[in-house]
Amino acid sequence: MSDALPVPPPKARLLERIPGLIGALxxxxxxxxxMFGFVAPLLCVVWFGFMPSKTFSLVQTPTxxxxxxxxxxxxxxxxxxxxxxxxxxxxxxxxxxxxxxFAMAKxxxxxxxxxxxxxATSLFVSENIRLFGWxxxxxxxxxxxxxxxxxFGLQVDSLLYNIPVIILGMVYVYLPFMLxxxxxxxxxxxxxxxxxxxxxxxxRWQVFKKIDLPLSMPGVMIGSLLVFVLxxxxxxxxKILGGQKVVTIASDIESEFTYAQNWPLGSALSxxxxxxxxxxxxxxxxRFDLEKLLGKKPAE
Amino acid sequence: MxxxxxxxxxxxxxxxxxxxFTAVNDVSFAIADGEFFTLVGPSGSGKTTLLRMLVGxxxxxxxxxxxxxxxxxxxxxxxxxxxxxxxxxxxxxxMSVGKNVEFPLAIRGEREGDRRTRAxxxxxxxxxxxxxxxxxxxxxxxxxxxxxVALARALAYDPDILFFDExxxxxDARLRKTLQKELKDIQRSTKKTFCYVTHSLEEAMxxxxxxxxxxxxxxxxxxxxxxIYASPKNAFVAEFMGEVNLLDITVTGGTSAEWDTxxxxxxxxxxxxxxxxxxxxLLIRPESLRxxxxxxxxxxxxxxxxxxxxxxxxxxxxxxxVVPGCTLTVERLREERSTATAEALLGWDLADSQILES
Amino acid sequence: xxxxxxxxxxxxxxxxxxxxxxxxxxxxxxxxxxxxxRFFSFPYASEDxxxxxxxxxxxxxxxxxxxxxSLRIAxxxxxxSVTIGFFSALAYARYRWRGRQTFQRLVLLPLFFPQxxxxxxxxxxxxxxxxxxxxxxxxxxxxxxxxPITTLIISIxxxxxxxxxxxxxRDMGATRWQxxxxxxxxxxxxxMISATCFAVLLSWGNFALSLFTTxxxxxxxxxxxxxxxxxxxxxxxxxGVINVGVAILLVIxxxxxxxxxxxxxxxxxxxx
Numbered sequence: 001m002s003d004a005l006p007v008p009p010p011k012a013r014l015l016e017r018i019p020g021l022i023g024a025l026x027x028x029x030x031x032x033x034x035m036f037g038f039v040a041p042l043l044c045v046v047w048f049g050f051m052p053s054k055t056f057s058l059v060q061t062p063t064x065x066x067x068x069x070x071x072x073x074x075x076x077x078x079x080x081x082x083x084x085x086x087x088x089x090x091x092x093x094x095x096x097x098x099x100x101x102f103a104m105a106k107x108x109x110x111x112x113x114x115x116x117x118x119x120a121t122s123l124f125v126s127e128n129i130r131l132f133g134w135x136x137x138x139x140x141x142x143x144x145x146x147x148x149x150x151x152f153g154l155q156v157d158s159l160l161y162n163i164p165v166i167i168l169g170m171v172y173v174y175l176p177f178m179l180x181x182x183x184x185x186x187x188x189x190x191x192x193x194x195x196x197x198x199x200x201x202x203x204r205w206q207v208f209k210k211i212d213l214p215l216s217m218p219g220v221m222i223g224s225l226l227v228f229v230l231x232x233x234x235x236x237x238x239k240i241l242g243g244q245k246v247v248t249i250a251s252d253i254e255s256e257f258t259y260a261q262n263w264p265l266g267s268a269l270s271x272x273x274x275x276x277x278x279x280x281x282x283x284x285x286x287r288f289d290l291e292k293l294l295g296k297k298p299a300e
Numbered sequence: 301m302x303x304x305x306x307x308x309x310x311x312x313x314x315x316x317x318x319x320x321f322t323a324v325n326d327v328s329f330a331i332a333d334g335e336f337f338t339l340v341g342p343s344g345s346g347k348t349t350l351l352r353m354l355v356g357x358x359x360x361x362x363x364x365x366x367x368x369x370x371x372x373x374x375x376x377x378x379x380x381x382x383x384x385x386x387x388x389x390x391x392x393x394x395m396s397v398g399k400n401v402e403f404p405l406a407i408r409g410e411r412e413g414d415r416r417t418r419a420x421x422x423x424x425x426x427x428x429x430x431x432x433x434x435x436x437x438x439x440x441x442x443x444x445x446x447x448x449v450a451l452a453r454a455l456a457y458d459p460d461i462l463f464f465d466e467x468x469x470x471x472d473a474r475l476r477k478t479l480q481k482e483l484k485d486i487q488r489s490t491k492k493t494f495c496y497v498t499h500s501l502e503e504a505m506x507x508x509x510x511x512x513x514x515x516x517x518x519x520x521x522x523x524x525x526x527x528i529y530a531s532p533k534n535a536f537v538a539e540f541m542g543e544v545n546l547l548d549i550t551v552t553g554g555t556s557a558e559w560d561t562x563x564x565x566x567x568x569x570x571x572x573x574x575x576x577x578x579x580x581x582l583l584i585r586p587e588s589l590r591x592x593x594x595x596x597x598x599x600x601x602x603x604x605x606x607x608x609x610x611x612x613x614x615x616x617x618x619x620x621x622v623v624p625g626c627t628l629t630v631e632r633l634r635e636e637r638s639t640a641t642a643e644a645l646l647g648w649d650l651a652d653s654q655i656l657e658s
Numbered sequence: 659x660x661x662x663x664x665x666x667x668x669x670x671x672x673x674x675x676x677x678x679x680x681x682x683x684x685x686x687x688x689x690x691x692x693x694x695x696r697f698f699s700f701p702y703a704s705e706d707x708x709x710x711x712x713x714x715x716x717x718x719x720x721x722x723x724x725x726x727x728s729l730r731i732a733x734x735x736x737x738x739s740v741t742i743g744f745f746s747a748l749a750y751a752r753y754r755w756r757g758r759q760t761f762q763r764l765v766l767l768p769l770f771f772p773q774x775x776x777x778x779x780x781x782x783x784x785x786x787x788x789x790x791x792x793x794x795x796x797x798x799x800x801x802x803x804x805x806p807i808t809t810l811i812i813s814i815x816x817x818x819x820x821x822x823x824x825x826x827x828r829d830m831g832a833t834r835w836q837x838x839x840x841x842x843x844x845x846x847x848x849x850m851i852s853a854t855c856f857a858v859l860l861s862w863g864n865f866a867l868s869l870f871t872t873x874x875x876x877x878x879x880x881x882x883x884x885x886x887x888x889x890x891x892x893x894x895x896x897x898g899v900i901n902v903g904v905a906i907l908l909v910i911x912x913x914x915x916x917x918x919x920x921x922x923x924x925x926x927x928x929x930x
Contacts, residue, residue, distance in 0.1 A: 022834075023748075023755025030746035030765070030805060037802035038768055041779035044786055056785070100676055103669040107661055111673070117909060118677055124859035124905040126879040129898040132886050133683020136690045136698060136895065143686045146700030175680070195357055196390035198378045200404040200457050210403075214394050226770065233772020235866060240886055250774045257778060257870075267782065270775050281770050 042274065049268035056263055066268035075252060075269060079276075082249040086232040089170040090224050093178040096171070097223070101182035102212070106191070116183075119176050127173045131240045134169060135160065138241075161243040169237035174230055178223040185219010186212070229277055249273055306369065308333040308493050309354070309461060314363030316349050316517075323349040325517035326363070331461070331495060336487050338496040338504040340540070341514030347497045348465060350514070354495065355384045355463055367460070383459035387466045389450040391438040397423070397449050398434035404457035422452040425486070444475045451483075455490065464496040468503070480507055501541055505529070513537050534657045535581040545589070545628050546656075547582040551575065557582075561626040568600045571650040581656045586617065586631035588652035591644050598647030604628065606642055620646060684902055691895035698890060711896035721897060724878040727793050728862055731877060734797040735804055736857040742801070743808025743853055744846065750809055751816035765806050773803065777870030784871070791873030799871040800861045807860065808853040815849030848919030855912040859905060 050062035053069070104112040122130060137143045138159035148154045159165060189212055197207045213220075235250040253273070256266030307330035316324040324346045331337045339347045352358040354365065356377030365372050372380060383404075392400050399406075401419040410418075423430045426448040433441075438449060447467060454462055464483075468476045484507045487494045498504055504511045505525040512522040513536075521533040532538040535546050549557040550565075551574045558565035559582070570582070592601055604620040607627065611617075611634075618630040630646065690698050694706040715721050749755070750762055768776070780799050784791050819842070827837050843850075865879040872880065878901070885894045 020753070020755030020757075023753030023758060026745045026753060027749035027755075027757070027761050028745075029742045030749070030809065031761075033742055033802060033805055034764070034768070037780065037798055038776070041776070041783035044783045045775075045779045048782055096676070099669065100673055103673055107666055107669055108673070111670070115673060115677065117913060119680065121906055121909045122680070124863050124909065125902050126863040126865050126882065128865055128879050128883045128886060129687065129901055130683050132882070132894065132898060133686045135886065136686040137683060139698075139890075141699035143689060143700045150701050172680070172683075190388070190390070192386045192388050192390040193392060195377070196384070196386055197392075197403070198376070199355060199357075199382075199384050200453070201378050201407045202403075203378060203407075206407055211392065229770050229772060233774050233866075235774045235869075236883070240883075250772065253778060254774065257781070263782065266778070270778060273772075274775060277772065 045267045045274070046271045047267075048264055049271045051264040051267075053264050054262045066265045067272075069265060070268060070272065075249075078247045078249045078252040079273070081246055082232050082234075085167065085170060085234075085238075085246070085248065086228050088167055089174060089231045090178075090227050092167070092171050093175060093227055094182075094220065094224065097175065097178045097182050098186075098220075101179055101186050101219075104179075104183050105186035106189075112183075116180075119179060123176055127236055128240065130173065131169050131236060134165070134172070134241060138165060160241055161245050163242070163246060166238050166242040166246055169241040170231050170234060173234070173237060174227045177226045177230060181219045181223035181226060182216070183219070185216035185223070188218065189215040225281060229281060232277060233273075307331055308368060309495070310364075310366040310369075311350075311354070312364040312366065314350070314353065314360045314365065316346075316353060316358065317361045323517055324353070324360075327514075327517070327519055329512055329519060329522055331493060334491050334493055336484065336494045336496065336507055336509045338498060338508040338511045339514060340498055340501050340504045340511055342499055342540075344516070345514040346517035347499075347514050349517075351384070351463055351465055351495075351497050354461075355382055356380050381460040382463060383454045383457045383461075384463040384465060385450050385454050385467045387469065389446050389467065391446055391449060391453075393439050396435050396437055397428070397441065398430070400438055400449055401452045401456050403453060418456060419452070422455055423448075425455075426452045427482070428452070443471050444479065447471070447479055451486070455486075455492075459492070461493045461495055464494065464498075466498050469498070469500075476503075483507060513540060531654070532583065532656065535583070536658070538581075538583050538654075538656060543586060543629050545584045545586065547584070549580055549582050549655075551578040551580070561623050563623040563626075566602060566622070568602075569650060570655060571599075571653050572655060574655070581658060583654040583656050584628075584648050584652060586629045587615075589628065589630040589646055589648050590632065591630075592647040596647075599650035599653075601645055601647040604644055604646045606644055620644070684899075687895045687898045687902070690892070691899045693892065696892060698892065698895075711893050712900070714893050715896040715900060718893070720881070721878075721893075724876055724881045727872070727875045728878040731793050731797045731800060731868070731872075732858045732861040734794065735800040735861040736854050738797070738801045739804040739808045739857045740812075740850055740853050742805045743812050744843075744850060746805070746809045747812035747816045747846070747849075748842070751813040752819055752821075765809055767806075768803050769806050773864075773866035774870075776803065777867045780867075781870045791871050793872060793875040793877075796868050796872040796875070796877065797861075799867040800864055803864075803867060804857050804860055808857055811853040811856060812846055812849040815846055819845060848915070851915050851919070852912065855908060855915065859908055859912075863901075863905065 047062075049066055050064070051057070051060050051066075052063055053065055100115075104115055108115070135142070138145070140158040141149075142159075144159065145157075193215070194207060194211055197211045202210065233250050234248060235254065238246045238248045239251060249269070250273075253266050253269050256262045256269065260266075309331040311327055311329050314324060314327050315322065327346075327350065339350060341347045349358060353360050356372070356375060356379075360373055363373075367380070367382070392403065395403070398416070398419050401422055402415040405415040405418060420430045420434070423433060428445065428448050433445070433449075438446060441449065450467065468479055471479065480503060483494070483496075487507075496504070496507065501511075501513075508525060510523060511525055511528060513520045513528070515536055521528055521537050528537065529541060532541065538544050538546065547568075548560040549568070549570070550560065551557045551570070552567075553576045554573045555570045557568055557570050557580075559568050568582075574580070590598070592598055602622055604622050606618055606620050608619040609616055610619075612631070614634055615631050616634055618632070619627055620630055621627050628646065689700065691711055692707045692709070693699075693702050694708040694710065695702065746761075746765065749758070750765060777799060780795070780802075781791060784795055789795065823845070824837050824841055827841055832840070863879065864877075865883060868877040868880055869883070876884075878897070882894060882897065885891050
């Protein structure tokens with residue numbers, strides 16, 4: 001080995017001299033993408049919300065007329081529907097998925113990864129197709145109706161176009177988004193801690209309430225949050241399964257952009273919707289360190 | 301401890317199989333009320349499996365477990381009057397020290413005031429000042445402190461038998477010695493039955509009233525520490541107890557035998573007579589070997605070469621070579637420092653040697 | 659674990675039930691795709707079974723168009739999101755820099771965002787830029803949402819990167835670019851392949867973003883949506899089944915790649 005270290009080229013010396021420069025550089029493609037594809041469009045939306053109604057140009061004097069329209073009319077109805085459906089979906093999914101997540105994390109061994117793949121596959125199939133399957137199942141003379149008629153002689157009308165089936169659709173589409181975070185959460189409960197609780201006299205319900213639930217809370221929060229945010233912006237379930245029965249906020253927004261051709265109003269609605277969702281997300285995310293959940297080393 | 305009283309725990313012909321693998325093989329023993337009983341063995345000996353069966357985390361494949369005469373094979377852990385201190389301690393990370401200790405009392409539905417008083421008492425018993433520790437989060441406590449919290453919590457359950465799964469193995473030597481003494485003191489003062497599992501024989505000897513040595517799922521020997529030390533049943537137990545000398549011998553006739561040193565065999569005298577052709581191991585403790593001065597005699601002598609010597613405080617340990625590849629360990633008091641040079645004559649008395657099976 | 663046999667059986671039953679219900683729609687679609695009649699009704703006799711709709715679907719120039727659009731979007735999205743994901747994974751998991759923690763939080767933001775709103779926002783943005791929406795604008799939209807996912811996937815692997823390998827190379831005079839090419843990329847390759855599969859699959863099945871950003875072009879999910887809401891057409895289930903079948907196939911391939919890469923890294927670690 002020669003005495004002198006090889007002299008690094010000048011550019012490398014610059015990278016060496018400024019600590020953290022390479023990290024920032026590496027992050028820049030992503031940052032640029034986000035600037036262009038995420039931040040800018042959202043700012044665009046917010047700004048458009050202040051433009052005069054039914055116009056298409058961004059260079060006009062801002063006005064609050066859209067927000068007045070929103071507050072004076074019944075857009076709150078669709079917003080409440082969306083929020084309500086989302087909340088119900090979260091609760092139902094928590095109840096359905098927790099036992100399954102518990103089994104996958106603690107009880108099954110090989111079966112757990114089979115279930116994971118089986119359910120993850122659904123993420124790669126367009127939700128429309130999966131919902132369409134339910135349409136075929138529940139429509140008049142569909143799989144369910146036809147079977148009941150053929151075997152039991154029951155005449156069943158279409159089981160579609162009502163609220164329960166919309167909720168079924170939402171629970172169905174967003175199940176993976178609750179299940180996988182829950183599995184991660186339950187995995188965080190150390191086996192020996194559970195055993196110790198039993199050993200100290202706790203019943204199964206007491207172990208669940210005092211040990212399982214608190215210690216898997218990060219998973220519960222992430223899953224609930226994810227499902228809530230995604231389902232509050234859901235657009236397909238209500239339309240495909242519910243027809244005109246329920247109008248969600250997302251579909252209201254879409255109408256403003258398509259039928260009503262009122263982009264500013266649609267933008268104002270979107271802005272309010274985004275603001276609401278952001279508040280919920282920030283509030284919940286700030287209480288939990290996602291890194292700890294994913295088991296990664298803490299950032300320095 | 302009243303040995304004539306009925307034992308508090310009886311293990312009768314218990315076997316545990318996992319598929320083709322037998323972890324515990326037809327084990328039987330009994331623990332008396334108020335006894336400090338230890339299961340010792342190397343890893344893979346089945347001691348942890350046995351412990352888990354006693355606590356209820358596993359079910360025996362065959363055999364019976366009896367607590368105070370009642371068969372408890374199928375009794376769930378939360379219904380047994382037993383409690384375990386886990387190797388990882390298994391403290392509840394989301395609760396404070398106080399809440400951890402109170403847990404078994406809260407489960408039983410005791411009132412908050414009573415719980416707090418009892419937890420306070422227990423923390424004091426374990427030398428943890430409640431004022432400082434009660435509200436402290438367990439994840440912020442040191443290793444030794446967490447040990448005490450785990451013990452306090454187990455005592456709060458007020459079990460008939462307290463089980464310990466190698467709780468001190470993660471601590472440094474000094475802390476371990478301190479806690480060993482404290483454990484023994486607490487056992488004496490609370491008069492509870494302790495059943496302890498460890499891989500360190502030294503630990504077992506220090507704390508226990510009786511010790512059971514396990515190997516590959518089978519109990520090799522049970523007895524009081526002194527008994528086992530003085531008369532190990534076989535070579536495994538003898539070796540498990542530390543550095544001893546075990547000679548491979550084949551009896552040639554009567555009390556005469558050949559010692560297989562790897563080179564040509566040496567003739568030695570045995571303390572007892574056996575049939576010719578019997579293969580055994582001869583146990584000689586390091587402190588029983590001595591350097592023979594000219595004119596002295598001993599039951600057996602063998603010329604050796606001193607390879608190394610190590611100072612062990614008040615004693616000195618010598619590693620000597622009989623033939624290349626065959627070494628012996630000798631321990632003498634410092635005052636007896638041998639004036640021997642590299643070559644010396646080593647000897648031992650017949651009464652100081654023991655014939656063992658493998 | 660202290661779980662009794664009956665408890666385990668109970669959980670298995672429950673899991674089986676969930677999976678059954680989960681795949682019920684798939685069963686329905688398969689059933690519908692094989693029915694000869696123009697309008698679907700169940701049950702139908704086995705004489706009325708046919709593969710005609712599959713043939714129609716595979717031969718339909720319309721379907722070909724839409725598949726083509728979806729494929730184009732998916733491939734561009736995959737390329738862009740994996741490339742960007744590679745660099746941001748390094749920033750996320752490998753390099754130490756001041757903004758790292760904030761960056762880690764912000765990476766997740768697009769994932770927690772309702773896609774329909776994002777799609778709409780992008781539509782407006784493109785309109786403002788006087789850009790007509792087409793398949794490539796949809797690719798941008800998909801990339802915005804999928805880049806965080808590829809970042810996370812590659813990060814999981816980047817967390818396990820042994821710094822000393824890169825440092826040793828540095829010590830021997832390699833430039834940063836050489837290190838990247840000869841050490842970092844090969845080591846992260848399994849993660850990048852997984853990320854590519856994910857990107858392709860997620861883009862392929864995406865509806866909400868495509869709806870707003872494809873403009874005159876239409877991706878397959880959009881075509882399906884239009885058909886579904888405008889009245890029953892028997893070719894739709896057939897297309898749906900093909901879609902699901904391709905997805906399952908790709909998942910199996912993904913699974914195989916994951917297995918192969920973990921085995922490979924284990925043996926290469928042994929050989930070091």
